[in-house]
Amino acid sequence: MPQNQVQAPVPGGGIKQKILFVSGKGGVGKSLVAAAVARREAEAGRRVLLVEIGDLSYFKDLFHLERVGHSPVRVPGQGFDLAIWNGESCLREYVLHYLKLRRLYHVFFENRVIRALINIAPGLNEIAILGKITSGIRKVGPPLDYDLIIVDCYATGHALALLGAPRGLMEAVKIGPMGAQSREIDSVLRDPDLTAFWIVTLLEEMPVAETLEFYQRLQEEFGIQSEVIVNKYLQLPISERELETIAEGDAQGLGEFARYLGAVAERQGRFLKALEKAGAPLRKIPLIFTTETDCLIREAEEALRTT
Amino acid sequence: MAAAIGAHAAQSLGRRVLVLTVDPAKRLATALGLDLNSSDERVVPLEHAKGTMAAAVIDSKKIFDEFIRSHAARSEVVERITRNRLYEQLSTTLSGSQEFTALERLLQAYESGKFDLIILDTPPTKHAMDFLTAPHRISALFQDSVMKWFMNPDAESKSFIAGLIGRGTRMALKSLEVLTGGAFIEELVDFFSAIRSIQKVLRERSERVLELLKSPRTSFVVVTSFDEAKLLEARYLQEELSHLRYHLKAVIINRAFPLGVPSDIQAVPEGMSPGSYVKVLNFHRLFREYHAIRYNLYEKFCRGLKSSIAVLRVPEYQVDVHGLSDLQELGKVLGGKEQGS
Numbered sequence: 001m002p003q004n005q006v007q008a009p010v011p012g013g014g015i016k017q018k019i020l021f022v023s024g025k026g027g028v029g030k031s032l033v034a035a036a037v038a039r040r041e042a043e044a045g046r047r048v049l050l051v052e053i054g055d056l057s058y059f060k061d062l063f064h065l066e067r068v069g070h071s072p073v074r075v076p077g078q079g080f081d082l083a084i085w086n087g088e089s090c091l092r093e094y095v096l097h098y099l100k101l102r103r104l105y106h107v108f109f110e111n112r113v114i115r116a117l118i119n120i121a122p123g124l125n126e127i128a129i130l131g132k133i134t135s136g137i138r139k140v141g142p143p144l145d146y147d148l149i150i151v152d153c154y155a156t157g158h159a160l161a162l163l164g165a166p167r168g169l170m171e172a173v174k175i176g177p178m179g180a181q182s183r184e185i186d187s188v189l190r191d192p193d194l195t196a197f198w199i200v201t202l203l204e205e206m207p208v209a210e211t212l213e214f215y216q217r218l219q220e221e222f223g224i225q226s227e228v229i230v231n232k233y234l235q236l237p238i239s240e241r242e243l244e245t246i247a248e249g250d251a252q253g254l255g256e257f258a259r260y261l262g263a264v265a266e267r268q269g270r271f272l273k274a275l276e277k278a279g280a281p282l283r284k285i286p287l288i289f290t291t292e293t294d295c296l297i298r299e300a301e302e303a304l305r306t307t
Numbered sequence: 308m309a310a311a312i313g314a315h316a317a318q319s320l321g322r323r324v325l326v327l328t329v330d331p332a333k334r335l336a337t338a339l340g341l342d343l344n345s346s347d348e349r350v351v352p353l354e355h356a357k358g359t360m361a362a363a364v365i366d367s368k369k370i371f372d373e374f375i376r377s378h379a380a381r382s383e384v385v386e387r388i389t390r391n392r393l394y395e396q397l398s399t400t401l402s403g404s405q406e407f408t409a410l411e412r413l414l415q416a417y418e419s420g421k422f423d424l425i426i427l428d429t430p431p432t433k434h435a436m437d438f439l440t441a442p443h444r445i446s447a448l449f450q451d452s453v454m455k456w457f458m459n460p461d462a463e464s465k466s467f468i469a470g471l472i473g474r475g476t477r478m479a480l481k482s483l484e485v486l487t488g489g490a491f492i493e494e495l496v497d498f499f500s501a502i503r504s505i506q507k508v509l510r511e512r513s514e515r516v517l518e519l520l521k522s523p524r525t526s527f528v529v530v531t532s533f534d535e536a537k538l539l540e541a542r543y544l545q546e547e548l549s550h551l552r553y554h555l556k557a558v559i560i561n562r563a564f565p566l567g568v569p570s571d572i573q574a575v576p577e578g579m580s581p582g583s584y585v586k587v588l589n590f591h592r593l594f595r596e597y598h599a600i601r602y603n604l605y606e607k608f609c610r611g612l613k614s615s616i617a618v619l620r621v622p623e624y625q626v627d628v629h630g631l632s633d634l635q636e637l638g639k640v641l642g643g644k645e646q647g648s
Contacts, residue, residue: 104478123393172494179488238583245580291601
């Protein structure tokens with residue numbers, strides 16, 4: 001499809017499909033944030049698909065689902081659909097869609113050479129996944145009937161490799177369908193009207209360092225302006241000055257806890273400043289005192305709505 | 308965490324330690340004395356250490372290039388491989404290269420005999436499995452039957468059986484060509500036929516890595532946090548590791564509750580504003596209840612683990628762990644608990 005059609009208005013004036021990538025250092029709560037925004041958007045009346053990448057579904061047990069696979073399933077009580085895509089499942093769908101002949105398709109995937117190739121060919125998995133994610137916008141392959149695709153993406157390092165794959169391939173293979181598709185995918189990723197990026201972080205040394213690096217590299221290498229979502233922000237019940245009084249005056253009782261809270265407050269302030277200095281737009285999700293998934297998502301959703 | 312374990316082993320146990328990391332944050336790299344532009348091993352200065360600790364960043368591109376250079380028989384082969392545009396992408400930007408190079412670097416360090424303990428920091432869970440199955444995938448790719456096609460894709464096979472296999476492969480490859488274009492296939496064929504000369508050594512190396520990973524001398528440590536979903540992920544990883552016949556030795560649970568807070572405060576001490584004191588007290592109660600729920604999840608998780616696997620809890624620190632002295636402290640915590648468990 002020619003590139004200019006990517007930007008074409010939707011016939012009938014409907015909402016144009018958009019993509020949101022959610023990334024961050026491992027263990028900061030990306031998936032929870034992705035689910036919270038999926039729920040928020042679904043409640044606002046949008047048709048939302050939450051996509052996991054890889055082989056292992058984080059949400060399957062969390063939402064008590066029997067199965068999560070390539071084809072979207074509705075998540076009960078959440079209002080959005082969920083799917084898990086990996087290089088092979090995306091490639092299979094794509095090949096079946098284009099080769100049409102099921103027999104040829106089997107020859108293709110049962111072939112040892114092809115299997116080995118899919119496992120290791122540089123960029124093929126990444127292109128297959130990104131190709132699927134952007135297929136609705138590019139109007140390529142089976143229809144993807146959603147207003148918003150939210151991608152619970154890899155952690156920052158692998159996310160950069162994923163996002164860099166189309167550019168890498170279009171430089172390596174300039175002509176032919178592979179080059180053309182890579183160019184299309186790359187232009188969708190870089191278009192702020194179509195694609196948004198969120199980086200989830202905790203206000204701690206390593207996650208913030210990784211966030212700042214990822215934020216800058218998205219800007220410099222992809223021209224992408226991302227937003228930063230601060231997760232588990234500890235909202236103090238009293239002022240830092242009052243905390244200090246307790247820390248100093250009650251050594252036996254709450255003193256140690258007050259000192260702990262004071263240290264957390266100081267650390268949070270320091271890292272918020274560093275993020276603000278980098279110019280990153282920020283949203284905060286407070287630390288929520290529950291382990292119950294539904295409650296966590298609901299509270300996070302509320303926080304995202306109000307910040 | 309990898310650096311903290313390393314610091315402990317060097318300091319208290321007197322080991323010669325190497326910590327290999329794929330992509331450290333700048334400050335940690337500074338603390339470890341690493342130059343981010345270099346992949347050389349650097350000695351990390353540790354106070355009162357009986358052993359030594361070195362650290363190195365794994366530079367994928369460099370290890371790839373060196374590997375090709377040292378194993379390709381002729382210089383024109385080296386040039387042909389490194390000139391191939393897919394190789395350039397494979398060795399620099401594309402994911403997949405990290406797995407191969409990190410494991411190759413691990414093997415090199417092991418074979419050097421310079422270290423008693425080598426610690427390799429792997430990517431998070433979703434990619435840890437890619438990482439751990441990389442040797443299987445690489446050796447599968449370099450099977451003769453697969454390589455043969457790339458050596459000469461258009462050759463007519465002489466034997467009847469080989470001819471049949473060849474036809475299927477040709478059909479499949481034709482389909483791939485329709486989907487991806489001739490240029491992509493050409494690059495691939497060029498890439499595979501160029502690396503033909505190092506096929507044997509590539510396969511041998513990946514088999515040796517696999518042997519090393521399966522050896523009882525190699526231990527796997529899973530780092531997780533106090534969260535239901537993370538613990539489930541850790542359990543999955545544990546099952547996969549045992550399926551691959553790798554040896555999981557310990558699970559480290561990070562960011563456990565801040566310790567040392569009394570539980571039974573009734574009266575407001577003299578001189579304190581009751582309003583703010585009660586607010587902090589209530590807040591503390593919330594913290595404790597939250598911790599109690601998480602503690603139950605943790606106990607459930609532990610009950611599901613084999614008894615040979617040690618479980619270590621690392622408390623949430625008041626300060627961030629990033630500098631060398633913090634790492635040493637954390638190392639002591641890990642070391643101390645390990646002995647007790």
